[in-house]
Amino acid sequence: MDAGSSHVEFPQGIIYEDNEMEDAVRAGSLEALVDNLTRPDKLDAAFNRAFLTTYSYFASGEDVLHLLMDRFDCLPPETLSPTKRGEWIRETKPVIQLRVVNVLRQWLESFWMEPPGPETHRNLLKLHLFVSESISNEASAGQQLLAIVQSRLSGGERVKRSQPSFSSAPKPILPRKLDKLQFLKIDATEIARQLTLMEASVFAKVRPTELLNKNWQKKESEDEPTPAPNVRELIRSFNQLSSWVAAVIIAESDLKKRTQIIGHLVNVANACHELQNYSAVISILSGLESAPVYRLARTWAMVTERTCSILEPLQALTATDQNYQSYRDALRCAVPPCIPFLGLFLKDLVFIEEGNQALTPEGLINFTKYSMLASTIHEVQRFQQVPYCLQPVPEIQEYLSAQFQSTGDVHELWERSCQLDPRGRGDGSRSRDTYTATGGMTTSMVVACMILDD
Numbered sequence: 001m002d003a004g005s006s007h008v009e010f011p012q013g014i015i016y017e018d019n020e021m022e023d024a025v026r027a028g029s030l031e032a033l034v035d036n037l038t039r040p041d042k043l044d045a046a047f048n049r050a051f052l053t054t055y056s057y058f059a060s061g062e063d064v065l066h067l068l069m070d071r072f073d074c075l076p077p078e079t080l081s082p083t084k085r086g087e088w089i090r091e092t093k094p095v096i097q098l099r100v101v102n103v104l105r106q107w108l109e110s111f112w113m114e115p116p117g118p119e120t121h122r123n124l125l126k127l128h129l130f131v132s133e134s135i136s137n138e139a140s141a142g143q144q145l146l147a148i149v150q151s152r153l154s155g156g157e158r159v160k161r162s163q164p165s166f167s168s169a170p171k172p173i174l175p176r177k178l179d180k181l182q183f184l185k186i187d188a189t190e191i192a193r194q195l196t197l198m199e200a201s202v203f204a205k206v207r208p209t210e211l212l213n214k215n216w217q218k219k220e221s222e223d224e225p226t227p228a229p230n231v232r233e234l235i236r237s238f239n240q241l242s243s244w245v246a247a248v249i250i251a252e253s254d255l256k257k258r259t260q261i262i263g264h265l266v267n268v269a270n271a272c273h274e275l276q277n278y279s280a281v282i283s284i285l286s287g288l289e290s291a292p293v294y295r296l297a298r299t300w301a302m303v304t305e306r307t308c309s310i311l312e313p314l315q316a317l318t319a320t321d322q323n324y325q326s327y328r329d330a331l332r333c334a335v336p337p338c339i340p341f342l343g344l345f346l347k348d349l350v351f352i353e354e355g356n357q358a359l360t361p362e363g364l365i366n367f368t369k370y371s372m373l374a375s376t377i378h379e380v381q382r383f384q385q386v387p388y389c390l391q392p393v394p395e396i397q398e399y400l401s402a403q404f405q406s407t408g409d410v411h412e413l414w415e416r417s418c419q420l421d422p423r424g425r426g427d428g429s430r431s432r433d434t435y436t437a438t439g440g441m442t443t444s445m446v447v448a449c450m451i452l453d454d
Contacts, residue, residue, distance in 0.1 A: 011035035015364065024371065027364040030059050034067040037103050040095035048103065050367070050374035052111035053208055057373075058358065058365045061114045062123050064107075069130050072100045101141045104131075108148045113209045116155075124153050169391045178395040183248060183403075184257075184264055186396060192271030194396045195280050196339065196388055199237060203279075203339050204384050206230045211349060211377050234342050238283045240404040245287025247407040249296075250416045258299050258420075262288070263307040270310050273317075275388070276338035278331065282318055292410070292417035295424030336386035348376050 013032035017023040025036060025047055037048055055064055074096060076088040104127070114120040128149045135142035173187040210216060210228035216235070220226045245265055252258040265284055272280040287293065288311075317326050324344060331340055356369035417424065 025367045027360045027367050029364055030063065031067060033365060033367065034064065034071060038071050038096050038099035040092050040099065049378065050371045052107050053374040053377055054370040056113060056212065057370060065123055065127060068100050068104060072097050072134060098141065101135055101145055105145045105148060108152055112152065124149060128153065166391050169389045172391050172393050174393065181395065181399045184260060188264055188267035189271045190396065191268045192275055193390045194393055194400060195272065196275050196277040197390055197392050198397055199277065199279060199339055200388050202230055202233050202237065206380065208377050211380065214350060214353060216346065231342065238279060240407065241280065241283040242286040243407040244404050245284050246290045246293050246413055249293050250413045255299060255302065259302045262303055266307050266311045269314055273314060276334050279339045279341045281314060282341045285314060285318060292413040295417060295426055296421045297425040298421050336383050337388045338383045340383055345376055345380055349373065352376065
């Protein structure tokens with residue numbers, strides 16, 4: 001317990017999950033939440049991270065800034081005797097002030113999400129003046145904060161991310177002719193590696209703001225930039241890969257070759273699983289389970305037992321049972337580098353946002369809601385910290401990118417599928433001219449979270 005903590009009064013206006021044990025903050029007024037950020041007797045790192053990640057839901061950056069500056073100049077509780085007031089000023093107030101400095105530094109360094117513009121610039125100037133006049137004499141902590149404020153004023157942005165060393169990366173498995181690439185002649189492991197690098201480069205750029213307020217669902221406009229560019233790019237790449245999987249199978253007229261393509265795709269999915277690229281695994285399975293491919297009864301009848309033995313565990317991993325429990329368990333145990341399937345995180349975020357009120361019946365900020373949102377976002381961030389140690393092969397990446405751009409319309413794939421196999425499985429009384437998506441893990445998630453309207 002910090003110095004002076006015996007004189008601390010717990011923040012008024014805070015409700016804890018367990019008031020006797022003071023477990024986690026359940027709700028509170030904005031002023032009380034800010035006081036809780038800077039309590040001298042207790043440093044609650046989880047609370048601070050949740051608050052700084054989600055404060056934009058219930059307060060402006062200017063409001064938070066002013067409350068923190070006011071907190072720095074706080075007065076002792078009126079209930080203290082003159083003697084205790086003197087002790088509080090000497091012992092407790094310096095701890096609170098140091099907490100304020102550290103919260104401001106953490107905010108600007110790691111959680112700064114204020115939009116660029118005149119208002120944000122004015123707030124930074126206010127903070128710069130405040131730090132210069134009030135904190136600069138507080139040893140190194142104030143000096144460090146001042147440097148961060150100056151960096152923000154100049155447009156600087158601090159990004160902490162380790163860089164991979166290619167010296168320890170596995171040697172790429174290259175085909176004989178890099179200038180004339182063919183899908184079946186590129187090693188499945190190398191396809192998985194290059195797919196992973198392509199997706200990881202976008203996934204690493206996803207910012208917390210893109211995951212707040214369902215920003216990825218907001219339509220793009222010419223006047224304003226999209227609020228979630230990297231999330232939308234991941235959605236596009238997921239859908240493109242899934243569509244390409246279906247297209248590359250349907251495009252092959254020869255039955256035997258078609259089964260070879262399915263086998264190769266399953267091997268790619270398995271290699272992606274070994275790399276913990278769950279996004280690509282689920283995207284490839286989504287393509288394999290799409291209606292135009294799923295209905296090809298004669299083709300699936302010729303798929304080898306070996307391919308089926310590889311495919312079945314992947315399908316079990318991504319099964320919908322108990323809210324995708326198998327996949328969630330695997331992800332919980334995953335040690336980065338890893339690329340999760342973002343769609344399930346988006347689904348969880350929507351559920352939290354729509355299923356919980358912003359305020360409690362008492363009119364307090366429902367901090368439980370924002371803790372759950374922050375926890376989900378922090379889980380995404382956990383997988384962004386460690387890059388893949390793989391060597392890029394530009395020729396293979398360019399080939400894959402070109403392939404993804406050339407997929408046809410899903411209705412054309414359905415018509416082509418009906419030509420390849422007029423009596424496909426699962427058709428029943430359905431018209432051959434009607435495309436209907438099949439089941440599978442991604443149907444509910446992709447429809448709800450991953451399909452763009454552009």
